[in-house]
Amino acid sequence: MSVVTKLKFTGRVEQLLSTVNRDDGFEKQTRDRLNLLLSGPEGDCHTGETRLSDSRTLQTYKRNTVIRNVRQITLISAEEMAEVAAAMELPEMNASWLGANIVTSGIPDLTLLPPSSRMQFPSGATLVIDTENLPCRQVANVIAKSYPEKGPKFVKAATHKRGLTAWVEREGEVFVGDDIKIFIPPQRIYSHT
Numbered sequence: 001m002s003v004v005t006k007l008k009f010t011g012r013v014e015q016l017l018s019t020v021n022r023d024d025g026f027e028k029q030t031r032d033r034l035n036l037l038l039s040g041p042e043g044d045c046h047t048g049e050t051r052l053s054d055s056r057t058l059q060t061y062k063r064n065t066v067i068r069n070v071r072q073i074t075l076i077s078a079e080e081m082a083e084v085a086a087a088m089e090l091p092e093m094n095a096s097w098l099g100a101n102i103v104t105s106g107i108p109d110l111t112l113l114p115p116s117s118r119m120q121f122p123s124g125a126t127l128v129i130d131t132e133n134l135p136c137r138q139v140a141n142v143i144a145k146s147y148p149e150k151g152p153k154f155v156k157a158a159t160h161k162r163g164l165t166a167w168v169e170r171e172g173e174v175f176v177g178d179d180i181k182i183f184i185p186p187q188r189i190y191s192h193t
Contacts, residue, residue: 003185004184005183006183007182007183009182010179010180011104011105011106011180012180013104013179013180014105014176015095015103016030016031016032016103016175017030018031018043018045018101019044020043020045027099028044028095028100028101029096032175033173034173036073038168039168041072041073041101046069046072046074046101048069049068050066050069051071052064053066056134069167070130070167071130071167072167073127073165073167074098074163074165075101075165076095076100076102076110077105077110078103078104078105079110080109080110080111081093084158084162087157088150088154090143090147098139098162098163107180110164111132111160111164113129114185115129115131116128116185117129117184117185119166119180119182120180120181120183121173121178121180121181122179123173123178124170124172125170125173125174126169126172127168128168129164129165130165130166132160132164133164134162135155135156135159135162137155139158
């Protein structure tokens with residue numbers, strides 16, 4: 001018996017991005033392909049099997065504790081970014097502003113896919129969704145470089161539309177135009193929160 005269920009629809013890879021050095025800025029550059037290794041996208045600044053804990057993990061670890069890197073990849077939805085741009089009264093939301101690696105289309109409510117969902121590409125490369133990527137001021141600051149009065153609106157406009165973080169479960173190449181199969185785990189609500 002399978003632990004996951006394949007969804008009836010498929011998504012599509014609209015854009016791929018990466019950058020070698022985060023010190024050069026938050027924005028990433030467009031690529032034709034990404035080679036996904038178990039450590040993450042080859043040559044990307046977020047690649048690595050481990051990372052240092054940060055503000056997202058302070059309830060669990062002291063800052064700069066070495067932990068597993070479940071934020072190797074950031075995914076965003078073209079449809080959700082159009083909604084965010086409209087809410088911010090921007091002509092578009094440039095994917096490079098968000099530090100994303102993969103821009104998808106055709107996946108309804110991408111940001112709401114549950115943790116442990118799988119996204120599989122034609123090469124067999126497979127990602128495991130970790131969690132929703134919360135909107136942050138870093139992106140707002142990047143947007144403000146082009147639209148100074150609009151940057152502060154990002155966090156509110158992008159809530160539950162900012163995309164997902166993921167890690168590589170199976171290696172392989174991903175290309176612009178690839179289909180994306182989606183597999184989700186059983187859905188339950190934990191009542192003790």
